[in-house]
Amino acid sequence: HLEQKVAEQTADVRRAYEVEKRARAELEDLNRKKDIFITQTQHNLRTPLTSIKWALETLRSGKAGQADAGSGRAIAEAEAAAKNMSEVVENFIGITEKE
Numbered sequence: 139h140l141e142q143k144v145a146e147q148t149a150d151v152r153r154a155y156e157v158e159k160r161a162r163a164e165l166e167d168l169n170r171k172k173d174i175f176i177t178q179t180q181h182n183l184r185t186p187l188t189s190i191k192w193a194l195e196t197l198r199s200g201k202a203g204q205a206d207a208g209s210g211r212a213i214a215e216a217e218a219a220a221k222n223m224s225e226v227v228e229n230f231i232g233i234t235e236k237e
Contacts, residue, residue, distance in 0.1 A: 183227045190220050
């Protein structure tokens with residue numbers, strides 16, 4: 139009777155170990171995918187924002203020609219929006235990078 143109990147418990151431990159092993163592998167895979175997501179997100183969100191900021195700076199500085207008053211206001215509004223979007227992106231990336 140004791141041998142049967144030990145065999146049953148050993149089988150239970152083996153099953154639990156296999157479940158834990160599969161869960162660990164899935165967790166490692168999810169962690170790898172998360173890292174890829176963060177890297178791609180950083181690139182895909184930051185790169186266009188950087189280009190937008192540079193273009194707005196070029197317009198604001200007059201290097202692309204003098205802007206009239208209406209264009210100056212539009213450029214300022216676009217710069218403010220780009221700054222806000224940049225902060226949102228950085229906050230989002232900061233949240234996704236926390237472990």
